[in-house]
Amino acid sequence: MNEKKAFETNVIHSGYNSKDFLGSLTTPLFQTSTFTFDSAEQGEQRFAGEAEGYIYSRLGNPTVKALEDRIATLEGGEAGLAFGSGMAAVSAVLIALTKANDHILCSRGIYGCTFGLLSMLEEKYNIQTNFSEMKTEEQVRSLIRPETSCIYVETPINPTMELIDLAMVSRVAKDYGIPVVVDNTFSSPYLQRPLELGCDLVVHSATKYIGGHGDVVAGLLVGNQDVIQRIAMTTQKDIGGIISPFDAWLLLRGLKTLAVRMDRHCSNAEKIVPYLKDHPAVAKVYYPGDHLHPDYYIMKKQMKYGGGLISFEINGTKQDAQYLLNQLTFIKKAVSLGDAETLIQHPSTMTHSVIPEETRLHMGITDQLVRLSVGLEAFEDVWADLHQALNKVESSKVEQ
Numbered sequence: 381m382n383e384k385k386a387f388e389t390n391v392i393h394s395g396y397n398s399k400d401f402l403g404s405l406t407t408p409l410f411q412t413s414t415f416t417f418d419s420a421e422q423g424e425q426r427f428a429g430e431a432e433g434y435i436y437s438r439l440g441n442p443t444v445k446a447l448e449d450r451i452a453t454l455e456g457g458e459a460g461l462a463f464g465s466g467m468a469a470v471s472a473v474l475i476a477l478t479k480a481n482d483h484i485l486c487s488r489g490i491y492g493c494t495f496g497l498l499s500m501l502e503e504k505y506n507i508q509t510n511f512s513e514m515k516t517e518e519q520v521r522s523l524i525r526p527e528t529s530c531i532y533v534e535t536p537i538n539p540t541m542e543l544i545d546l547a548m549v550s551r552v553a554k555d556y557g558i559p560v561v562v563d564n565t566f567s568s569p570y571l572q573r574p575l576e577l578g579c580d581l582v583v584h585s586a587t588k589y590i591g592g593h594g595d596v597v598a599g600l601l602v603g604n605q606d607v608i609q610r611i612a613m614t615t616q617k618d619i620g621g622i623i624s625p626f627d628a629w630l631l632l633r634g635l636k637t638l639a640v641r642m643d644r645h646c647s648n649a650e651k652i653v654p655y656l657k658d659h660p661a662v663a664k665v666y667y668p669g670d671h672l673h674p675d676y677y678i679m680k681k682q683m684k685y686g687g688g689l690i691s692f693e694i695n696g697t698k699q700d701a702q703y704l705l706n707q708l709t710f711i712k713k714a715v716s717l718g719d720a721e722t723l724i725q726h727p728s729t730m731t732h733s734v735i736p737e738e739t740r741l742h743m744g745i746t747d748q749l750v751r752l753s754v755g756l757e758a759f760e761d762v763w764a765d766l767h768q769a770l771n772k773v774e775s776s777k778v779e780q
């Protein structure tokens with residue numbers, strides 16, 4: 381298709397040819413649950429896989445197909461699959477790759493609901509998970525067991541922004557023939573393409589940067605044709621976490637500006653980091669694009685820029701962190717990320733509150749930690765709002 385073109389061109393054009401749709405510039409919305417057959421025999425042939433054509437929207441839909449082809453091109457994979465949420469994609473891939481009594485090796489910090497899913501898989505099917513920092517080849521190798529059926533990695537890690545060297549992990553996994561799945565939500569394919577680094581499958585919460593406008597909950601998966609086809613015909617078809625055609629249409633629209641949006645998210649974040657680091661109310665800043673970040677060298681190896689997310693610790697307590705959130709004027713208190721609006725949240729009481737305290741602290745998620753998803757507004761305004769709120773945190777402590 382358009383694979384030879386640049387990323388910035390493919391986000392707009394790949395997966396869609398207007399000639400196939402009466403010249404429509406944008407992908408038409410096929411808001412239909414089912415597709416009619418010309419004859420009984422044609423229906424029989426479609427069900428038997430002997431004739432091309434759509435059957436029913438849980439099994440495929442042209443608007444959804446355009447999105448799946450586009451994300452596959454952007455990630456540099458053979459095939460894509462769209463889901464009704466990021467968690468529908470994560471659960472479809474993890475259930476497809478594992479069976480009872482298997483073992484999963486997972487990065488140390490992961491999305492809260494992925495942690496919940498892994499706990500459920502352990503409780504119901506005795507699928508055990510080891511969480512690892514995955515700092516070295518030896519560390520990864522030492523945790524692989526004969527029954528390890530999947531390595532699951534999130535990088536940058538939410539919300540502590542540590543990175544994992546994807547080329548290193550995939551090199552080790554190849555020796556054992558174990559598939560590596562990467563949650564690429566925080567980077568989007570514009571900043572990081574795990575398949576090009578040897579990983580096998582990429583999942584996204586498309587709710588975040590891919591949609592980019594805070595109006596869709598959706599998930600995406602990319603990998604080679606065989607695995608994607610198997611997941612499409614098993615955990616997607618039979619569990620049924622599919623995307624609606626309208627949400628796929630919104631994602632196709634959001635994707636067109638992915639490259640320009642990511643440039644702004646990243647440049648805004650890069651400008652805010654030094655100011656945050658200088659403020660007396662801030663104890664610690666976690667941003668992979670900061671050259672003093674311990675994993676900066678990994679960022680340079682595998683990411684285009686450091687991303688649009690910054691986590692930082694307030695000098696103080698849980699109450700000081702909550703006080704900061706309450707002093708902000710236009711920065712929105714909300715979970716999620718990757719929207720046009722700058723969003724701030726408090727992981728220990730919000731996104732990561734389901735994780736037992738001891739595990740959470742071990743993951744580096746303290747009560748003083750807040751996570752900022754830098755939006756597309758003028759950097760000066762975002763910093764001004766943060767600055768006045770941080771000043772209030774500082775002066776409230778002097779008063780105490």
Ligand SMILES: *Cc1c(COP(=O)(O)O)cnc(C)c1O
Nearest residue numbers: 465466467491563565585587598
């Ligand atoms: C939001 C998120 C998910 C879950 O996606 P939903 O679309 O909310 O289901 C998974 N992984 C990461 C890193 C996320 O940020």
